[in-house]
Amino acid sequence: MAIKRLAVLDVARGLAVIAMVIYHFSWDLYWFGFVDWPVAEGRGWKTFAGTIAGSFLFLAGVSLDLAHHETIRWRSFWRRFFLIAAAAAGVTLVTYFTFAGSFVRFGILHCIAAASLVALPFVGRPFWIALIAGGFLLTLPLWASSPAFDGQVWLWTGLGTPEFGSVDYVPLAPWAGVTLTGLALSGAFRQSGAWARLGRFSFSGTIGRSARFLGRHSLSIYLLHQPVLYGLVWLAASLGPELDRAGDAFISNCASACRDTLGTAEICTAACTCTLEHLKADGTWDLLVVEPADQSLRTRMNDQYLVCLADPELRPPVSQ
Structure with missing residues (x-):
């Protein structure tokens, strides 16, 4: 039987959602020239964006372990996988008509779906096996990158250089390694009893409940927030x-x-x-x-x- 839903994970996911909204709103303001912050190329902003993406991928690995460590519940797994994959396809389609050549070819949702498949064979295994696999993927671009992976066909690997830029690019290497690390850490937490102790925190205050709500609805918020924010900033730019x-x-x-x-x-x-x-x-x-x-x-x-x-x-x- 899977461990019950943990408030601490919903809060963590909710904080990641808040950070994501802040980043995307800043990006929209930059895109339309309201601010001159280097959101697209600044090192600090890139670190901020990478931390947000890593948070979602890490928590995806944790959730995979908590939901399936005793036995893989195939119906639940495939339902979640196809939901995320469909959402990823929707993001690709919408950004194709919005950003043309810079549309999302392999973004955060694509990576979460693919990383779930990569991590699946390690579910229920000793946590150190997933940890080694995660380290392998995290370091893969450092020693396995090659011009043979250049172009659009292999862009999902992260081992080459894509032909075009993209407003969101999160390839499997190294990012699937973050999901495997989350899977491994969750397994270690279960063995040490850490999840049982963390499960006592309910975060029942106003701020805690709000963060938990955002965390429980993170996918819906991800899909809806950027069209709303982008549309509002575009409207302000058009009417200004x-x-x-x-x-x-x-x-x-x-x-x-x-x-x-x-x-x-x-x-x-x-x-x-x-x-x-x-x-x-x-x-x-x-x-x-x-x-x-x-x-x-x-x-x-x-x-x-x-x-x-x-x-x-x-x-x-x-x-x-």
Whole structure:
């Protein structure tokens, strides 16, 4: 019989949800130019985002152990797996129409679903086996990365370089190692009686109950919060007097995504500035501000970006 639902885990998941909302709201403000925080490329912000993703993956491993350590309840497992997989597919579809080339190909939900499959053979085994497997995956990119894994086909592995940037990229290596670590730690906690002791905490106060509620509904909140926040910030940007803040945000984010592929700041900034100027000149930019999810407009934008990027004047001089 599985261990009953623990309030401490719901609180931990709820705190991760709060951190996630803060990060995504900051990202939206940055994307539309309301703030100049380096949310997309700042080291501190990347650490913050990685900590949030790691928290969800770690707790996924803990939950897997608590729910199935005595015997794998297959119906429950597959129901949860397909729910997360369907949600991941939905995120890919929505971001494809919203962010075009930067859509989510393998994000946090994709990784949680895949990591659950990877961790499944270790459920119910001695915790140290899962710990070793987790360490293997955590270190895999350090010694197994190869150009053979470059491109889109193998991007889920984390062992190569994807062809395009993405607004959310959480590959199996090293991140599935975090899920296995959570699975191992949960097993160690069970053996030591730590879960029984932690189970005494009910967090019945107002703040505790609120955090538990967020933790119990983390998937629903994940799917709903960003469309709401993004829509509100987009509306503020569209109705505000300084619509060109979106132009500044476009150049900043375009250059950031470009650098992930080319690694040349000057060329990327010039190509993105060139793109924006042409879009404004032919009227496409005004339409994009009103309809940012319009696929035909985004295709026109991407085509113009490729033209600007191919301009010989943007290429670095050849050393003699």
